[in-house]
Amino acid sequence: FVHRVLKDKAAVLINLGVWEEGILVQPGNPKRLKTIADLAQPGVTIVNREQGSGSRELLERKLQEEKISFTAVQGFDQIVNGHQDVALAVATGKADAGVSSASIATAFGLEFIPLHQSRYDLVILKQYLEEAPVQRLLGTLGHRQVISQLQALGGYDTSLTGEVVATVEAATNGKHN
Template identity: 70%
Template sequence: MKQDSDLRNNLKSIRTRLGMSQQDLANIASVTRQTISGVESGLYAPSVAITLRLAKALGCQVEDLFWLERDLPEIEAVLAKPVPNDQQLRVSVARVGGQWIAYPLIGKDAFRQDMIPADGEGTSQIGTNKVRVRLLDDNLDTLHNTIVIAGCAPVISLWARATERWHPQLRVQYNFANSMAALHSLCRGEAHIAGMHLYDPETGEYNTPFVRDVLAGREAVLITLGVWEEGLLLKPGNPMGIRTVTDLVAGGATIVNREIGSGSRMLLEQTLQKEQIPFDAVQGFDNVLKSHQDVAQAVGLGIADAGMSTASVATAFGLGFIPLHQSRYDLVILKEYLEEAPVQQLLSTLGHRMVHSQFEILGGYDISKIGEVVAAV
């Protein structure tokens, strides 16, 4: 049969994974080696009979071997962050507020510990913030049932995995962002939920003043995920005998800091101001890292003597910890998203015992008020 330009196949990769040569497969499927070569190169579209014999010989489904390129849908999506013009992109996709949002999988955004699978590929359009995405799967239900959370709390991923276990039709996409970046992402329509832990010393309130300021009149609710201990991560055994931020300066300790907009940096600055210590008196104050994990690794590897993070992160990395403050970590959700079924299903799992157990064994979390609405703005 002549070539079909829309027909794609996975024959070579499956064959080589099984350790078969073209001749081995040809013998098992009762075809010629030239037939195998022609199919793999896309120069030959096999008959139904040959297709079935190939699938049987490889122990897989026909759909695993062959598909039609034109069957994959395309959508237009808004890019969640700027990218160079005319750049080919791997993206993940979600439906937020009635429009498709594409999240470029570039650099650290492409990884957690393993690489994140893409939902599609596309090329950024010159002069716009949009991208035409060719999806890699025709199952749009998954994308419609994707909930996007922007935040920096490592426990969000635990909550997400537990939720997907109870609601297999849901997918939770966790985009790492500091508190202010997460809030702005929510405001721009790039996330359903923003996680944050910012303290306002003027009002004595957590998060709410910042939400009112950034959302500027849009209605939202704040739901507590938990209260966590924040403080100084130290080398195991605390060899410098650090007990306060004053000790950091007195002992000539070197720190790593977090970026502007993060709750950890804001707490460090507020603590230094309270102790009347100039920022530039702290060695390493301008050495900025962008996650709790990066701070912990820097301290653990001896790159720095201390850094600001949480008790649970200290425990996970086997580090010393000096508590300085308890911060409430809230989930901020626009009211327009609250009635969406996927969001309701996700929030309902905050009361599940397994979620509580995961948080409790981490240490440093008070989840006595988990799931409570603490403010409406």
């Protein structure tokens, strides 16, 4: 993806963190949900995110992998905007489940069924890497207080936060190095 977007520019990828996404359910998991396929069971209602959100894309991809029609999932068209709205709908019983992050589940006292981990990286063009503002940002990313705040939220893997996880070399003669 980075090669395609940057074309002939050199860059480094610095990890921001890895977060876990999955199904939020009420405390005690009263519907006994375990997998994405369980969302299509009779009597189970979900809340969904808006088109283009990562959570919705994850839900759609997982349903397609299981060959489950979107129309088979009650509440698929019940749309909310944002992770907190998903958690609020589940916490208040307006929905039995919804896709969001582990950190949101923790914040709302909900149970969490993991589905996927997403790694988030910061892409910095090599020509700007030594600039003072960039160096300050990188120094902040690796600071123990920033790491401890991410860990306190729950659901984030910070083992690589602030680390260079990949380099992209400039293309030469139409080929990537």
